[in-house]
Amino acid sequence: xxxxxxxxxxxxxxxVEGEVVQWHVSLGDKVAEDDSIVDVMTDKATVTIPSPVxxxxxxxxxxxxxxxxxxxxxxxxxVEGSGAKSESEKETTESEKAEPGSKAEEIxxxxxxxxxxxxxxxKSSIDREPVNEPEKQDLEVPSKVQSPSSRSxxxxxxxxxxxxxxxxxxxxxxxxxxxxxxxxxxxxxxIAAGGAISGAAPTSxxxxxxxxxxxxxxxxxxxxxxxxxxxxxxxxxFSYFEEVDITELESLRKILNATKDDNQPKLTYLPFxxxxxxxxxPDHPECNALFDDDNGVVNRxxxxxxxxxTQTDRGLYVPVVKHVESMxxxxxxxxxxxxxxxxxxxxxxLDELTxxxxxxxxxxxxxxLGATPIINHPEVSILGIHKAREMPVxxxxxxxxxxxxxxxxxFDHRVVDxxxxxxxxxxxxxxxxxxxxxxx
Amino acid sequence: MNESLKCQVLVVGAGPGGYVAGIRAAxxxxxxxxxxxxxxxxxxxxxxxxxxxxIIHAADRFDSLRKHxxxxxxxxxxxxxxPEVNMSALVSWKDSIVERLNKGVEGLLKAAGADLIKGWAKxxxxxxxxxxxxxxxxxxxxxxxxxxxxxxxxxxxxxxCDEEFILSSTGALDLDKLPKSIAIVGGGYIxxxxxxxxxxxxxxxxxxxGMGSILEIMDKEIRRPLELWLKKHGVAxxxxxxxxxxxxxxxxxxxxxxLYFERDGEDHKVKVDKILVTVGRKPNTKGWGLExxxxxxxxxxxxxxxxxKCRTSIPGVYAIGDVSGxxxxxxxxxxxxxxxxxxxxxxxxxxxxxxxxxxxxxxxxIVSVGLTPxxxxxxxxxxxxxxxxxxxxxxxxxxxxxKTGGFIRVTARESDHVILGIQAVGSHIAELHGEFVLALExxxxxxxxxxxxxxxxxxxxAFHEGVLKTLGHAIHIS
Numbered sequence: 001x002x003x004x005x006x007x008x009x010x011x012x013x014x015x016v017e018g019e020v021v022q023w024h025v026s027l028g029d030k031v032a033e034d035d036s037i038v039d040v041m042t043d044k045a046t047v048t049i050p051s052p053v054x055x056x057x058x059x060x061x062x063x064x065x066x067x068x069x070x071x072x073x074x075x076x077x078x079v080e081g082s083g084a085k086s087e088s089e090k091e092t093t094e095s096e097k098a099e100p101g102s103k104a105e106e107i108x109x110x111x112x113x114x115x116x117x118x119x120x121x122x123k124s125s126i127d128r129e130p131v132n133e134p135e136k137q138d139l140e141v142p143s144k145v146q147s148p149s150s151r152s153x154x155x156x157x158x159x160x161x162x163x164x165x166x167x168x169x170x171x172x173x174x175x176x177x178x179x180x181x182x183x184x185x186x187x188x189x190x191i192a193a194g195g196a197i198s199g200a201a202p203t204s205x206x207x208x209x210x211x212x213x214x215x216x217x218x219x220x221x222x223x224x225x226x227x228x229x230x231x232x233x234x235x236x237x238f239s240y241f242e243e244v245d246i247t248e249l250e251s252l253r254k255i256l257n258a259t260k261d262d263n264q265p266k267l268t269y270l271p272f273x274x275x276x277x278x279x280x281x282p283d284h285p286e287c288n289a290l291f292d293d294d295n296g297v298v299n300r301x302x303x304x305x306x307x308x309x310t311q312t313d314r315g316l317y318v319p320v321v322k323h324v325e326s327m328x329x330x331x332x333x334x335x336x337x338x339x340x341x342x343x344x345x346x347x348x349x350l351d352e353l354t355x356x357x358x359x360x361x362x363x364x365x366x367x368x369l370g371a372t373p374i375i376n377h378p379e380v381s382i383l384g385i386h387k388a389r390e391m392p393v394x395x396x397x398x399x400x401x402x403x404x405x406x407x408x409x410x411f412d413h414r415v416v417d418x419x420x421x422x423x424x425x426x427x428x429x430x431x432x433x434x435x436x437x438x439x440x
Numbered sequence: 441m442n443e444s445l446k447c448q449v450l451v452v453g454a455g456p457g458g459y460v461a462g463i464r465a466a467x468x469x470x471x472x473x474x475x476x477x478x479x480x481x482x483x484x485x486x487x488x489x490x491x492x493x494x495i496i497h498a499a500d501r502f503d504s505l506r507k508h509x510x511x512x513x514x515x516x517x518x519x520x521x522x523p524e525v526n527m528s529a530l531v532s533w534k535d536s537i538v539e540r541l542n543k544g545v546e547g548l549l550k551a552a553g554a555d556l557i558k559g560w561a562k563x564x565x566x567x568x569x570x571x572x573x574x575x576x577x578x579x580x581x582x583x584x585x586x587x588x589x590x591x592x593x594x595x596x597x598x599x600x601c602d603e604e605f606i607l608s609s610t611g612a613l614d615l616d617k618l619p620k621s622i623a624i625v626g627g628g629y630i631x632x633x634x635x636x637x638x639x640x641x642x643x644x645x646x647x648x649x650g651m652g653s654i655l656e657i658m659d660k661e662i663r664r665p666l667e668l669w670l671k672k673h674g675v676a677x678x679x680x681x682x683x684x685x686x687x688x689x690x691x692x693x694x695x696x697x698x699l700y701f702e703r704d705g706e707d708h709k710v711k712v713d714k715i716l717v718t719v720g721r722k723p724n725t726k727g728w729g730l731e732x733x734x735x736x737x738x739x740x741x742x743x744x745x746x747x748x749k750c751r752t753s754i755p756g757v758y759a760i761g762d763v764s765g766x767x768x769x770x771x772x773x774x775x776x777x778x779x780x781x782x783x784x785x786x787x788x789x790x791x792x793x794x795x796x797x798x799x800x801x802x803x804x805x806i807v808s809v810g811l812t813p814x815x816x817x818x819x820x821x822x823x824x825x826x827x828x829x830x831x832x833x834x835x836x837x838x839x840x841x842x843k844t845g846g847f848i849r850v851t852a853r854e855s856d857h858v859i860l861g862i863q864a865v866g867s868h869i870a871e872l873h874g875e876f877v878l879a880l881e882x883x884x885x886x887x888x889x890x891x892x893x894x895x896x897x898x899x900x901x902a903f904h905e906g907v908l909k910t911l912g913h914a915i916h917i918s
Contacts, residue, residue: 028566028734028754056734152794154858154883164788179856181883 004053004077008040008068017069018042020062021219029057031077038074041219046314047350055079065218155182166191172211220315231377234293238413239372242425246388247403249435256329264330269405270308271333273360273385276431276438278304278324281358284424286416287381288357298380298415307356307376310340317343318376320356329439360385363408371408380416381424384408405432442577447473449784450569450582451554452561452728455482457761457773458588459545464781465586466554473580474554475561475571480545483590484770486538487610492633494534495613496801499640525641527618534613563729566754584756584784587744588777589728591721591762596625599686599717605697606686606715609634619643619713623699625683627654629800631718632666636803639673646676646710648683648701650719655800658863659812665804665845665865678703686715723763733757738765748791750780758783772796795861795880797873804844805869809876810861813851822854826910828902830866832917835897841867848872848906850886857886857911862903872900886911 008018018040025037031051039048055077062068153170155163159182163170166187173190175182217225246269253267260266281288285300292299304325307318319339324332342348359376363384373384388405395402407428411421431437449465451458454476462474479486505523507514549556559573567585571578593608595601603611612634618641624631627649639645647654647670654670654677655663670677681703689696689711698711723743730744736753738745743766744752744759752759758780761773775796779789800806816823830836830846846866852859862876879889886907894904908914 026753027736058734156882160792164790164792167788177883178885178887179853179858179883181885 002079003058004055004079005073006037006052006075006077008049008070008072008074017067018047019219019222020064020066020068021046022064023060024048025051025057025060025075027057027060031055031057040068040074041223046220046346049074051077053077053079065216065222153182154179159184159187163187168195224316227377228374231374235375235377236413237372237375237410238418238421239408239410240418240421240425241370241409242407242429244405244407244429244432245393245402246405246432249432250388250403252435260330265333265337267329267333269385269388270336270360270362271329272432272435272438273383273428274306274321274324274332274336275327275329276428277306277358277360277383278327279438280424280427280431281325283427284420286420287411287424289380289415290357290378291380291412291415292378293414301357303357305355305357307359307379308336308340309359309361309376310343312344312346314346317348317353318356318359319343319348319352320354322355359383369406373408373410375410375412380412381421382410383425383428384410442579444579444581445473446581447471447555448583449473449586449781450475450567450580450584451586451588451777452569453482453588453590453761454480454545454549454556455588455590455761455773456484456770457590457777458482458586459549459777460774461586461588461760461777461781462549462554462556463552464778465784466549466552468781468785470781470785472554473582474549474556475559475569475580476556477558477560479542480549480556481538481542482770483592485541485545487613489770490541491534491538491613492609492630492637493801494537495530496633496637498530498533499637500803502642503640525618528616531614531616561728564732566733566735566757569729585758586777586780586784587752587757587759587763588761588773589724589763590773591723591768593717594720594722596683596717596719599683599715601717605688605695605713606717609716609718612638612714612716615714621712622646622714622716623648623710623712624716624718625699625701626650626717626719627677627679628718628720629655629657629802631716632802633800634716634718635675636669639670639675640803644674644712646712647678648681648699649677649679650682651679653679655802655806657798658800658806658808659814661849662806662808662812662863662865665847666800666802666806669803669844678708680704681708683717721762721768723768725763735759749783749789750776750791767796767798769796769798793881794883795877797877799870799873801870804841804846804866807864807869807873807876808861809863809873810859810880811851812861812863813849816851816853816860821860823851823860824854824857824910825852826850826906826908826912826914828906828909828914828917830869830899830902832905833899833902835899836866836902838897839868839899841869841899843867848902850903850906850910852886852910859884859886859889859907862906864903866899868899872903875900875903 021039021041023038025031031037031054033052033054034050036048037051039046057075058078059076061073061075068074154175155170160170168187168190170182173182173186176186177183249269249272253269253272257267281304288304289298289300303323305320305322306324307320310317310319319342321332321335321339327335339348339352342352356376357379359379359382361373361382361384363371363386365387367387369386371384373382375382384407386406386408388403390401391404392399393402393404407425409421409425448470449472451462451472451474454462454474458474459480462472465472484490502523502525505519508517509519509521509523546556557571557573557578559571559578561569561571563569567583568581571580593610599606601608601611609630621644622638623646624635625648627647631647632655635645635647653663655666678701681701684700684702686700687698689698696711696713697715698709699715700707700709725744734754735757736745737743744764746752746759746764750758750760750764760776760780762768775793776791779791782789795810797807797809813823813825827847827849831842833842836842844867846864846869848862848864850859851861859879862879864872889904889907890911894901905914905916909917
């Protein structure tokens, strides 16, 4: 048996480290070539890394939540046959180095993250926590140290056994015995009350809730947390709000949707806003830019690559529609649906998740008047759009019912002045209120 | 002859962990195979706990006989003539006990319906192994595997055991002749238990301990009576001393072995009949295919990593006893074995014990259950501590158990009087430990013990009094 050392491959785009989000294999598992091994999250995306060889996993490096540097050992696989070591090691190193761009897609094949680990053959054992979860394992040692700790529940072995069988967490049962000892009667009462009331003799039905549930900030959540911290601590935001009368836009949208071909996507407001932005950006180059603040350079982009903030089951993703300036309304709509769809399903490629120059976030499916969106660093502008609704509006001295949409925006005041930001939004407002301009 | 077997539970090792797991699994109706290369019973039964206790008991008897055979006698009882030790007869008597227990274990496994295969298992995958027996190679494929391979003696590389002059505990329990002198390298509980017994039998005992004191696992107060006993009985104790090597001296019957050791940078030597090396035990992780199973080891790399259900990193593979971590104690292994069998059978179990008792069968005996006062304080507990001397207990006096300066010490949380730990030292004290552990497992308060009548005259009254003392109102001590 040769030993194949698998190192975290260079997955391109300047990624230098990845966070282990989930292992798909345990020590001793047999893996076939291309079986999923591990989900690793980088700055850009979560990718599932497949096994380059077949064999038996002989060591894993890193627990969930650990950062692994590119090039450091991720796992070792015992490979059948001799001489496999040097050969396969060499092979990967070469292929890693070859063309990070094209290779990345081969290696990376992103997949939805939280495929719950298949609980392995619990025919007879009640596997609730898989053994390879490090947090659980940490309990192992203290439990065997001979001591009643101050945190442990005071209860006799018979009570503990009954509780385990009834799947009752004794910590949530109030003990009526001395020093809070949980007696059989306490457990009886707890079970009889369906676990709702703790203790044998409840004195109040409005019990104080004291439970604290620690949730580890790992994976995407940690990425979001870091990204938000960078954005909010580095960028002096200024926010700007406006309301837009989209009555005209709404009629145009309705006509287009009513007359569209079957193979054309149904239009929401978003493609119109995207198109309008792409149209006006040449007049506002300071807003369609990336600020390399470490080097003091603002890179103004001529391409309008719009990040579309997308809420997924796993958290916030920002897939990107590239070169909106080259699109018509239908193309913009279908591209937007496609990339946000792949973000939701978890199949977005690295390319689809990077390269935006400006971000749009839809804040208002449920309502809401305004918000202060956080700029997607290193971008310099972000636009939030709110739910449109019918409003009484004074037009030429008369109260009319008009369709109004609120816009919230934020700009990096280091490189975008208030007047510039306001000017972009006002220009956008003109376009949206007179939608013919979008198409001229 | 080659055959192939399938089973629901394969237990590797028939020590106190493995045989208990095997019996319980079979009781629960699981098709169970236990593989053991030696006699059933394991280190504990064959060459550890039980044999040493037999010899310790015999040594105690001999020590009494010697007192009675002095000119003035003892307790008004005198024996004429010198008592003599016939070591090989003593060892056969010990062997008869081991034999009985070994047959008992094999009978119990059989009665429960577990198959015991005598042979050496070698795994080629997590749940498959070949067992080499005396006349066959048997292939076993199991749905569940319980690894209970135990631990073994650690050799000093510069003076490996030959079991003739340099002994492990196994050799020390199988002597054909009482050595006139012995040097024991390692003053842990194994070396001290055998050392006390040999000292009682009349051997000159020298103990070489690398740490600052013998029996480092116990606190100073608890160690003190043992240290005094050793001093009084002429046992030379060299602490902070490192064994450096051994050399044979002399020829034929007068052949001896010289032990070199270093203390405070100075070289010392002692010439003895035998050297006993008891520097620790290591989990048995080699030679049976562990490397082919792909199990994850614990952070020390020594033990198989397990969780509170004794599950390893591979589903369906469990590890219990010495091979899966400290404390390396037979009763821990048995408790785990029973638990794992039940888990495999679908019961909801978890190792949630409050305490694993530890006992040292020296003279005097030492018991520790739960936290010591210092450990409790280190955990941030405000504690109250009470101590009751055996010298104030009538039954102890009548047994002469007070002569070794023993006492019972109780530690409780000050705020709610929950008992956190009990340590005791004294002759015959070991048998009291059951109540100590029960008190901890039941979550007892001082008041629970105080409110329990303890029969007079027994040594267990000393526990009651120790608790009263902790509460501040012991009766038989001011």
